[in-house]
Amino acid sequence: MSRSRPSRRLAADAELIAVALAFALPLAWVLLSCVDPHPDLKVKVPDGLTFGNFDAVLTPDILYTPLLNSLILCGGATALTVVCAALAAYPLSRFRSRLNRPFLLTILFATSLPITAIMVPVYALFVRVDLIDTPQGTIFFFAASQLPFAIWLMKNFMDGVPKELEEAAWTDGASSLQSLVRIVLPLMGPGLAVVTVFSFVMMWGNFFVPFMLLLTPDQMPASVSINEFFGNRGMVAYGQLAAFSVIYSTPVILLYVLVARRLGGGFALGGAVKG
């Protein structure tokens, strides 16, 4: 017989804490440096406490414009994704058709394609059709790249809403659009929140797509403009970089916590990915 239960728990706790510490080191750097008047590249206790780094980045040029750009790009693309995905998922979930299965398999196949690979041809195509360096072009591409997964997730959540509830509405003469908007979507609130938040978080953090498709500096979202702290301005202001990173990361972490709570701590993607 192996060790007793309490000592096994203690061993597991110790091992996990060691891993957590290793994972926490890079996070500690950004949290300590953003309030450190003299930050460098290692994790160290700040020699004082300052909000100067935040003050320095809280300007239209450095912070507000890129964040607003991020919000427009990701907000627009998320809205487009969620609306299109909800509409597309409805017939797939509610009606039988010979085309459902091939469509869903194609969607699932597209879900796992490496989108990074097509950025060069997308750039070439966007130059040709004059969509390069336009926010709408970037929004369309963002939405399209997120759609396969969004449709797949949405369909799975929609399958969880019992069909009987709609049948009454149908007898009363409601169209399928009405029953989707009035009955199905309100009933799958948490699922809708997961699709929305997940799409938004994926785009908020995405670097390569806006990096390729946008050229004008004042159109850049935060994921690209953060590079400005390096190289171009000569010296790297680590404290400001850290402060910017903290502000830029906060929304996605809050959104994640919100959704994780709503699902009772569990994580829907694990199940969704398994099909």
Place this chain on the structure above:
Amino acid sequence: MRPHRRISRALPVAPALVLLLLFLAGPIAYCVYIAFTDLQLTGQAHSSFVGFANFRRALRDDAFLNAVWLTLVFTVLSSLVGQNTLGLALAALMKRASKPVRTLTGGVVITAWVLPEVVAGFLLYAFFRREGTLNAILHWLHLPRQNWLFTLPILAVSFANVWRGTAFSMLVYSAALDEIPSEITEAAEVDGAGGWRRLWHITLPMIRRSIGTNLMLNTLQTLSVFGLIWVMTRGGPGDKSQTLPLFMYEQAFQNSMIGYGTAVALLLLLVGSLFSVVYLRLLRTEV
């Protein structure tokens, strides 16, 4: 069913279908086309069809073969070995650990995963730099220091990818382990099977489908990593951390050869599709 009814039922799919065809299927088709041309970025009004020249060129190009090799190293190290094993270990340990420790570790690991790609890149850049945290720790332990991003860049970016991507495996495996009935492991324990034997003969066979799906998704994710490596090393020094996505970018833009860059992209897409098909097969056995 009457045809107009069928059409009205399929109508809601139209907006998604249009977006997917125009902005996803379109570019992929265009990718296949320009991979066979000599399209360049500058000084050339139109391109001509060159057949398989771009692909033949790639196979003779040492820089391409180097990128293939580095992509392989990066994927095996960070995804197959790192994220996968560490994710499974964390999930297994969490089943035994006390609740506060479980919450703490989960929180830290998931935060690393939720952070924007570029921020994660900067944090690990700071960690691995010559004057960074890792060397400070090594110095404190009286171990030799190195300029990691210069001497072992592919190792540094692989570790970065493990740091960033392990949470996903951890979540997948936590869900999978929860589905194993505890009677089975307890019975094995009573019969005297030790930890490793239980892992090998009971746990792993019972979660093999999750392992398959997880490996597939990790690999696909890792194949398309760009921002993380770009921020940390720009593929350098020289081309010592230049994986295929970075090689593709360099050929297309620094060297202005869109045709050649796209041929590389097409190869990457083909490898991805292959994994994707295997993934579909795995799912089908499960559904």
